[in-house]
Amino acid sequence: MSHAPNAYVPFELHGQELRDAVVRYASNPIYLDNEEWQNNDNPYRRQLRPQVLPHLDYDAVPGREDILDYSSLAVQRVLTSVYEADLVFLPKSGLKDRKWEDFQQFYSPSNRALGEAIRPALEKYAFGFLDDEVEISGKWTKESFHAYIESLGADDPAEASLTEKAILSSTDRERAARMWLIQFAPDFLSEASPMIRNVLGHYGATQSEWFKIIIDEYGYGVHDTKHSRLFERTLESAGLASDIHRYWQYYLNSSLLMNNYFHYLGKNHELFFRYVGALYYTEATLVDFCRRAASVLTSVFGDKADVEYFTEHVHIDQHHGRMALEKLIDPLIEEHGEHIIPEIVRGIEEYRVIQAVSDDDFATQIAWMDKGPEFKKLHAPVWAAIESGKVTAPVADIVEPYGELSNTHCHDGDELCHIVSGTMKFVSGFDSHQILEAGEGTVIQKNRLHGAIIESEECVYQIHSVGDYKKCLS
Amino acid sequence: MLVLTFAATGRGNCVEVDGTPYVYVRTASGSFVMRADCPHRGGPLHLAAEGPEGKSLICPWHERRTATVRMRQRIPAVRTGRTVRAVLPHPPQAEVSHQHRPLSPALAC
Numbered sequence: 023m024s025h026a027p028n029a030y031v032p033f034e035l036h037g038q039e040l041r042d043a044v045v046r047y048a049s050n051p052i053y054l055d056n057e058e059w060q061n062n063d064n065p066y067r068r069q070l071r072p073q074v075l076p077h078l079d080y081d082a083v084p085g086r087e088d089i090l091d092y093s094s095l096a097v098q099r100v101l102t103s104v105y106e107a108d109l110v111f112l113p114k115s116g117l118k119d120r121k122w123e124d125f126q127q128f129y130s131p132s133n134r135a136l137g138e139a140i141r142p143a144l145e146k147y148a149f150g151f152l153d154d155e156v157e158i159s160g161k162w163t164k165e166s167f168h169a170y171i172e173s174l175g176a177d178d179p180a181e182a183s184l185t186e187k188a189i190l191s192s193t194d195r196e197r198a199a200r201m202w203l204i205q206f207a208p209d210f211l212s213e214a215s216p217m218i219r220n221v222l223g224h225y226g227a228t229q230s231e232w233f234k235i236i237i238d239e240y241g242y243g244v245h246d247t248k249h250s251r252l253f254e255r256t257l258e259s260a261g262l263a264s265d266i267h268r269y270w271q272y273y274l275n276s277s278l279l280m281n282n283y284f285h286y287l288g289k290n291h292e293l294f295f296r297y298v299g300a301l302y303y304t305e306a307t308l309v310d311f312c313r314r315a316a317s318v319l320t321s322v323f324g325d326k327a328d329v330e331y332f333t334e335h336v337h338i339d340q341h342h343g344r345m346a347l348e349k350l351i352d353p354l355i356e357e358h359g360e361h362i363i364p365e366i367v368r369g370i371e372e373y374r375v376i377q378a379v380s381d382d383d384f385a386t387q388i389a390w391m392d393k394g395p396e397f398k399k400l401h402a403p404v405w406a407a408i409e410s411g412k413v414t415a416p417v418a419d420i421v422e423p424y425g426e427l428s429n430t431h432c433h434d435g436d437e438l439c440h441i442v443s444g445t446m447k448f449v450s451g452f453d454s455h456q457i458l459e460a461g462e463g464t465v466i467q468k469n470r471l472h473g474a475i476i477e478s479e480e481c482v483y484q485i486h487s488v489g490d491y492k493k494c495l496s
Numbered sequence: 497m498l499v500l501t502f503a504a505t506g507r508g509n510c511v512e513v514d515g516t517p518y519v520y521v522r523t524a525s526g527s528f529v530m531r532a533d534c535p536h537r538g539g540p541l542h543l544a545a546e547g548p549e550g551k552s553l554i555c556p557w558h559e560r561r562t563a564t565v566r567m568r569q570r571i572p573a574v575r576t577g578r579t580v581r582a583v584l585p586h587p588p589q590a591e592v593s594h595q596h597r598p599l600s601p602a603l604a605c
Contacts, residue, residue, distance in 0.1 A: 086577070155576060155577055156574065156575070156576050157527055157574070157575045158573075158574050159526065159527055159528040159529065159568060159571075159572075159573050159574075159575075160528060160529065160568070160569060160570060160571045160572035160573050160582075160583075161569040161570070161572060162572040162583075163572070165497060166497060166572040166583040167572075169497040169498075169499050169583050170499055170572070170574075170581065170583055172499070173499035173581065363572075367574050368574075371574050371576045374576065375576060375577070
């Protein structure tokens with residue numbers, strides 16, 4: 023009788039098997055398209071557009087230049103759902119009617135198991151670009167690490183970000199600021215939840231030091247001082263609702279990327295030291311960021327803006343940055359050796375890359391929203407180029423009935439939407455739209471989040487995939 | 497220690513500190529920051545060929561070999577996108593200039 027052990031086969035999904043698993047996960051009724059632009063106090067409903075998922079390739083990891091393409095948005099939406107099955111969300115108005123069923127669906131063993139099965143492959147897809155973007159080399163010591171940390175100037179006041187400039191120079195500053203606050207909702211309304219994944223288990227004094235940071239984030243058990251509660255008040259003061267994922271359809275690709283990054287590090291404990299690095303840099307830079315955020319919101323909304331969420335962080339994160347460095351990083355290096363330093367540096371640098379992607383994505387989206395009327399005007403010359411045969415592009419002919427809502431998405435190249443008959447409300451962001459009648463249309467910019475709803479009995483329209491609309495103008 | 501940032505490739509890919517040049521290289525066995533001058537007679541190590549099995553760099557002047565395993569360890573650095581941040585063994589007040597140095601095919605994989 024043989025006692026030879028079975029060969030260990032690591033778990034891995036790819037190709038058609040992976041695609042099928044993603045579609046199976048996202049076909050859950052709670053992930054289907056919404057008939058409204060917003061979810062209504064139902065934290066379990068997340069529009070994953072499962073009808074598109076069979077057509078995506080989850081094996082070809084995109085580089086940074088393609089990280090805002092639709093496949094990435096789709097993957098980030100799926101990952102948000104997968105990660106958040108570990109968190110507890112309850113609707114403000116109670117688990118009534120359909121919400122009770124949705125609650126059971128979202129936290130069901132099936133939803134969790136299907137999500138966990140696809141998570142490693144989707145994480146590779148979502149964060150694989152960081153392997154090319156960030157590379158650590160050389161032998162790091164405590165001394166060289168501290169010299170590096172000092173060189174980052176994380177505590178120093180930074181220049182105004184692209185995001186701040188976009189909001190303050192927007193044609194509709196309140197709309198831009200609301201769109202900005204919406205981007206924070208996935209993170210701030212469940213603040214510190216990814217971080218808590220790192221204080222489970224038992225690993226010595228640094229665990230308790232990290233727990234102190236969490237105690238601050240959770241407001242010492244006084245609900246009104248819990249940071250997520252402070253952010254609810256900020257949202258409400260800006261005229262927004264504060265229920266979980268109400269504005270799911272308005273989350274930008276990079277906002278989900280940023281939030282998911284911390285879940286990714288927290289969920290995979292082999293990346294523990296990367297999280298420590300990212301934690302330090304986040305906390306250290308948040309002091310200046312929050313000071314500027316409070317200033318931007320007050321400038322836009324005046325005194326009605328409740329900015330306590332941000333002013334609280336201006337204070338407490340001075341401590342958290344120091345605590346992360348002196349109470350977490352330094353003791354961890356002391357206990358576990360200098361070979362952990364490259365992972366800590368990598369966490370810092372990866373976060374900086376994501377921050378840059380996010381800053382640029384948001385500023386570009388605000389420009390896209392502000393220039394809605396201009397993109398509508400561009401329809402005429404681009405349509406003329408197509409009609410004359412000067413430009414030929416793949417075309418999709420679409421007929422939709424009244425009330426049909428194309429849940430938000432983006433395209434990997436510029437497109438022209440041309441209305442043949444009927445009326446479409448074309449939505450380019452929160453509270454941002456153009457009405458398109460027969461013979462009209464709009465250029466849809468590459469990677470820009472948008473959706474549409476039909477406002478006539480029927481609407482016949484075409485989508486021309488022109489690739490680069492500027493080439494149609496020459 | 498002196499922490500400097502410079503380009504990973506192209507213009508400004510070399511930082512010279514108190515007369516010692518450093519470049520970021522990509523070899524078949526990994527990327528790292530190294531001195532661009534040969535420790536033997538100061539030859540242009542940034543134009544080095546690769547030795548057998550990629551274990552050394554061969555200076556074009558006197559064909560002196562330098563083991564890459566040691567070179568890879570010497571300078572702690574991080575490349576993010578096209579920018580390198582390196583921690584160099586020089587005092588903070590050292591004289592610094594940025595230049596361009598071409599790299600041999602073995603160092604620009």
